[in-house]
Amino acid sequence: MTMRLVRTELVDSREILPGQWLQSFHAPALASGTRAGQFVHVRTGDLSGLVLRRPFSINTADPVSGTITIHFRTIGRGTEWFTSLRAGDAVDMLGPLGRPFEVDSRSRHLLLVAGGLGMAGVRYLADEAIRDGRQVTLLFGAASARDVYPSSLLPDEVEYVIATDDGSVGHRGFVTELVPEYEAWADQAFACGPAPMLAALARLAAGRRDRLGVARLGRRRGAGRTVALGSPAARRKAFLQVSMEQNMGCAVGACLGCVIMGVGGAPQRVCREGPVFAAEEVAWDSGW
Numbered sequence: 704m705t706m707r708l709v710r711t712e713l714v715d716s717r718e719i720l721p722g723q724w725l726q727s728f729h730a731p732a733l734a735s736g737t738r739a740g741q742f743v744h745v746r747t748g749d750l751s752g753l754v755l756r757r758p759f760s761i762n763t764a765d766p767v768s769g770t771i772t773i774h775f776r777t778i779g780r781g782t783e784w785f786t787s788l789r790a791g792d793a794v795d796m797l798g799p800l801g802r803p804f805e806v807d808s809r810s811r812h813l814l815l816v817a818g819g820l821g822m823a824g825v826r827y828l829a830d831e832a833i834r835d836g837r838q839v840t841l842l843f844g845a846a847s848a849r850d851v852y853p854s855s856l857l858p859d860e861v862e863y864v865i866a867t868d869d870g871s872v873g874h875r876g877f878v879t880e881l882v883p884e885y886e887a888w889a890d891q892a893f894a895c896g897p898a899p900m901l902a903a904l905a906r907l908a909a910g911r912r913d914r915l916g917v918a919r920l921g922r923r924r925g926a927g928r929t930v931a932l933g934s935p936a937a938r939r940k941a942f943l944q945v946s947m948e949q950n951m952g953c954a955v956g957a958c959l960g961c962v963i964m965g966v967g968g969a970p971q972r973v974c975r976e977g978p979v980f981a982a983e984e985v986a987w988d989s990g991w
């Protein structure tokens with residue numbers, strides 16, 4: 704589906720965690736053409752009338768009801784403006800934008816890893832995967848129990864495993880520490896969260912073949928075949944795909960405000976070449 708400017712209407716707005724909101728919008732044109740990993744750029748006002756634009760992952764999309772949801776934390780005037788909206792208010796969104804996750808058709812077991820608000824980046828993939836008959840384990844990391852995404856907002860079929868920094872619920876420590884337990888089970892992994900978390904996952908993914916002894920999907924695919932960097936095939940072939948959280952300006956590829964470094968020194972615009980990348984396409988140690 705090509706990007707378009709869509710006038711949406713707020714249907715529901717709730718604070719699901721302290722300072723974190725889930726809003727649903729009636730937007731049939733977006734709900735039916737969106738894939739997991741894509742985002743919308745939303746035109747907002749703030750309370751003084753200034754126009755701002757903000758990117759949001761499409762948290763879920765339901766073609767039947769024609770709604771999409773976004774999940775965000777109130778961190779400034781643009782996001783606070785959203786919480787002042789009432790049902791029926793109109794909001795302009797540009798979307799769907801960016802490149803989606805690509806699941807290999809042979810992958811049965813998907814490992815999703817989310818840190819904090821990174822849940823919004825992988826949430827829709829859980830719906831897509833379950834619809835397609837795959838098994839999903841979702842590892843989620845947060846500071847403490849009060850920040851943990853409610854399990855009631857996930858499909859029942861998802862195995863949900865939690866880590867918190869303070870140990871107030873689930874594993875005490877980083878969510879990345881849970882990954883080794885699942886790396887033999889998982890056919891592919893998909894992650895969204897802070898850059899240090901993604902970099903740690905990329906290191907784990909890079910060592911996985913050696914630890915497991917067999918490159919399971921890689922062997923079946925023919926390891927000698929090369930695919931173009933940035934192509935859907937490059938993502939589909941990767942064990943780990945990441946959705947990058949990066950500040951954006953224009954969100955349509957023009958301002959270069961969202962650039963990260965790709966392997967080989969090729970700058971990558973998160974809004975156009977991403978936000979989803981194969982982990983091995985990103986130069987993790989270049990300190991962008």
Ligand code: FES
Pocket residue numbers: 950951952953954955956957958959960961962972973974975
């Ligand atoms: S936000 Fe402007 S190029 Fe990506």
